[in-house]
Amino acid sequence: MTNEMFKKEAFKKSVKDNVKFLYRKTIEEATQEQIFQAVSYTVKDVIIDNWLETQKAYDEQDPKIVYYMSMEFLMGRALGNNLINLCGYGEVKEALEELGFDLNCIEDQEPDPALGNGGLGRLAACFLDSLATLNYAAYGCGIRYHYGMFKQQIKDGYQIEVPDNWLKNGYPFELRRPEYAKEVHFGGYVRAEYDAEKGATRFIHEGYQAVKAIPYDMPITGYDNDVVNTLRIWDAEPIVDFELDSFDKGDYKKAVEQENLARNIVEVLYPNDNHYAGKELRLKQQYFFVSASLQEAIAKYKKKHDDIHKLYEKVTFQMNDTHPTVAVAELMRILMDEEGLGWDEAWEITTKSVAYTNHTIMSEALEKWPIELFSRLLPRVYQIIEEINRRFIAEIQAKYPGNYEKIKKMAIIYDGQVKMAHLAIAAGYSVNGVARLHTEILKNQELRDFYEMMPEKFNNKTNGITQRRFLLHANPLLADWITEHIGPDWITDLSQLKKLKVYADDEKALQEFMNIKFRNKERLAKYILEHNGVEVDPHSIFDVQVKRLHEYKRQLLNILHVIYLYNQIKMHPEMEFYPRTFIFGAKASAGYATAKKIIKLINSVADVVNNDASINGKIKVVFIENYRVSNAEIIFAAADVSEQISTASKEASGTGNMKFMLNGAPTLGTMDGANVEIVEEVGAENAFIFGLSSDEVINYENNGGYDPNVIYNTDEEIRQVLMQLINGTFSSDTELFRDLYDSLLTNKNTDRADRYFILADFRSYADAQKRVEEAYKDEKGWAKKALLNTACSGKFTSDRTIQEYVDDIWHLDKVIVRKK
Ligand code: H53
CATH class of the missing domain: 3.40.50.2000 (Glycogen Phosphorylase B;)
Structure with a gap:
């Protein structure tokens, strides 16, 4: 397969032009890294056209969209992969040879965007590749860590961790989208206010610290189908609209705190795989990207649809492990506090929109947050989880009257902790394991009580790779x-x-x-x-x-x-x-x-x-x-x-x-x-x-x-x-x-x-x-x-896995961007 867009002469000219414009150099003077940048910009040009076409097709065909919510996307290098998927690898290899470069060496210049630890993050990346290749509308939602997985050096036989400054030279395959910025709030307190007109109590979150979430988009090219989906990763910036001299001491302190919060939140990926460390900053990261992603998904939905009650017909959220499961309560918050819905309406929409994948039975990996920490950081979200828990316990009691063992095993809040897996299972319309044996162990051992109470939610999706x-x-x-x-x-x-x-x-x-x-x-x-x-x-x-x-x-x-x-x-x-x-x-x-x-x-x-x-x-x-x-x-x-x-x-x-x-x-x-x-x-x-x-x-x-x-x-x-x-x-x-x-x-x-x-x-x-x-x-x-x-x-193949997710969980329609 070759791609018209990669005609050799045009490609070579474009690379030369990019070297000139980006670095004011000729091709002979440029370093390999600069050639990598120039080649990548040329490839990105091709991608951008398809990206626009894809967006247009989505606008016209209005398909249901899956939002794959994940703390990790272990993407690996993009240049070679994009050339493969655009069917331009051979042409570009030859064009570069004619310019005196080896594509392999140029590929080696790219930093490995290592925004993940291991299997879970790499699975998310394979899924994005398959979604685009199978013509499904999908967004990956994650975090733009400034430092990804550390680089490992071995000194004297010992592992040494070295920071991975992958953004140091600028990353050509990303696009900053400040026009889609969102605000995310932390801390503060919740005030209840009676709305006499509506005859209902409103809850108002005040005294919080705010962070601005700025999305960066990375293109996800499908194989030979002109589809370009989006991985949207969020960066954090302080909300700076203060003039120093008009500030009293209290405001100044708050401004500095907000600035620090923004600086810290996306700084580094936690290098734990399959292990939960209970760090406050980690919960901040989780809420940060979940809130921004949900706000964006709802804003996008509302541009085309006016009945928020039908959100789940066009939108579905897949929660990759417990890491993004605060989404359950955040979606409830948005629907109630911002969209003005009542509890029951909001719960119906939420429980038809969120699904959960479990990736481990290792008990040390299951996230449980101390309620003290959780309620201090996310007071309104915590309040909502309390209410979800109250109602869920009532359901358990109705089904198993007098059986307190069941409450102990299934409650969302217990022993002073918020159990994120329990929240996800109580709210999710689907709960899946990642291989047949794993799902059976979930059903018969780890999540046995949940399976007995709601067997219809459980299903297996054996993993795959691209x-x-x-x-x-x-x-x-x-x-x-x-x-x-x-x-x-x-x-x-x-x-x-x-x-x-x-x-x-x-x-x-x-x-x-x-x-x-x-x-x-x-x-x-x-x-x-x-x-x-x-x-x-x-x-x-x-x-x-x-x-x-x-x-x-x-x-x-x-x-x-x-x-x-x-x-x-x-x-x-x-x-x-x-x-x-x-x-x-x-x-x-x-x-x-x-x-x-x-x-x-x-x-x-x-x-x-x-x-x-x-x-x-x-x-x-x-x-x-x-x-x-x-x-x-x-x-x-x-x-x-x-x-x-x-x-x-x-x-x-x-x-x-x-x-x-x-x-x-x-x-x-x-x-x-x-x-x-x-x-x-x-x-x-x-x-x-x-x-x-x-x-x-x-x-x-x-x-x-x-x-x-x-x-x-x-x-x-x-x-x-x-x-x-x-x-x-x-x-x-x-x-x-x-x-x-x-x-x-x-x-x-x-x-x-x-x-x-x-x-x-x-x-x-x-x-x-x-x-x-x-x-x-x-x-x-x-x-x-x-x-x-x-x-x-x-x-x-992850193509098979994704098709199963589509058939059994997401129910998406294919979108044709170009007639093959
Ligand atoms: O997820 C992979 C599995 C693998 C499992 C891994 C995983 C993580 O990498 C991190 C956290 C977690 O709970 C699970 O260990 O067996 O293949 C993708 O499902």
Whole structure:
């Protein structure tokens, strides 16, 4: 596919002009970064026309709009992705070559807009891509953090966090829209006033601090359909209309406070994934973007419609985790206090407009705000939540008379806390989990009482990923090969990949498939050499675990197994062993001490193993610094083995697992999250499954856990591995890894020993790893497994996920921007 807009000569001229106007330079004088800016502005020109066309089509066709409300959008770089979706990648690559530039290098100049932590934020980005590609009207609503996810450096094996000043040179793919600014209010108090005319009490919020929310729009291009949707992220500015000399002291103080509030609120993304820290500023961020987004959605609706009662026919709000669920009460506030509706009318509209996605069962991730903090920061919103809670409890009582257990378990306000998930479930018209197993656990365990009371709300939407970024852009060799064999329809219909199954026994095809894998491994090896200074052999098995660092994801199990293999090789030097490169990539939340210690351990093991000449390079361990969307694209394409080894029941879905599968890497994993569905699609013989089942884990947990010391006492090899954490093998400081050792063996006040069942699953994991090795030695057999993984990955496109959201939850109509 090519795009008329990217005719080479016109493109080159435009880039030259942009360099001239932006920097007063010729193309020869410009830096690579300046070329990136100039190219991006040229691409943006093309996008803007489509953006206007899309807006026009939406105005004319007046479709229902989904507002995807999310604290995080982990977008990754935009330039390459936009070129792919505009079908201009090839043309632009050639045009730049003629100018003497390499598009890949130009792409590398772009900062990675990292406005998210991990899976949840990247899912939101994939969803936006699919919504635009499937011709649905959608806005992403979020925050324009000035500092996104920190950059990770590894010094002495330790993680160092460096601020990510992604806006430093200006970001070409954003548009400031001051004309849509909104005001958001914090603090103050609520005054009740009787309105005699209406015969009703009005509530007036006074004495608050105000912040101005300014939207910045980023274009979201659909694939080859001229649709450009919008990611609207809000920045904060102080409301400065004061003259200093006319201010008395009180006002001055308030003005300074308001200014500080505005400065702080969008400064930085909290680097916690799957963990709630209860920080006041975090609640401010949440309310800030939710309020601004809702105000904007309602203003937009009112431009075209005069009956606010029918809002839900044209607008729906999807709340991504509990983070934006204050939307429930804020929508009630706007409808009552600003639109003048009564409670019942407002509640009917709200409960038909908001839907909630749960992404985790980890109890430490569920947001519960102390009522003291909440009511001080958002007094009117809190008042509304109290009333929602009062009515909800009355409903519980009506259904279960005299059953106070039910109230304790389901109340929105309890034990001095506001429970955001409960608010979202009470108000939402849909509650969904993100993989089949996860949704079942929600229904049968975590949210059982809610499910019993309102089963009709619950549904599953198994996550997905966009093949445009994670195959077409990330793995051009494989993408071309697939297109040669089955045509290009897979780009917008991933189920087409199943046509590749006919090649599962075709030797030539298998050979080509593995040659591509090899070339991708060489590309990654080059990246690792340049960025980590470690030489790895692309003939070895590339065994990869890249994801956030979290105890439940069990990077510790992986590295303990590496130690175990190292011991085996040392003890039996003659033993047959297929060379393996263990590749890790993971950021740890800045305040998560255990996670950071595990990073240190991985690097310490790497130091010893990589420098031990006696093992002849049979094992290499590499920790890739600063894992992020842009290097992920290189890593997935090069993986032989996909490590998905979370404690069963803990990983809600996982989405990295899908990216590996798409790129032809079999899963080595537990029956957790979406792994279950991956195995169902590809067949158990094409995956390596081990470990306790989620039922077994939950059973242990409900009955006081298990005793890892039994394993420690009876399994010598495991004991040896654990002892090496504290006997100086990997650090002259024998206390360095003591905490990790203890966490596996000793009960602490609140935590049971080995909470994540590492020792329980160790043997079964080691066996599965052995099976991987055996399977890899059979070249043809392995190639077949790898190819079948790609061929069977069709289900895991976010296009499928989005279509399910549309059919079952949002009920949107397609909008045609251009006849194809
Ligand atoms: O969301 C992903 C899942 C993954 C889950 C992740 C997630 C976060 O990244 C952050 C908070 C949260 O509650 C959940 O851990 O299993 O694939 C997208 O659904």
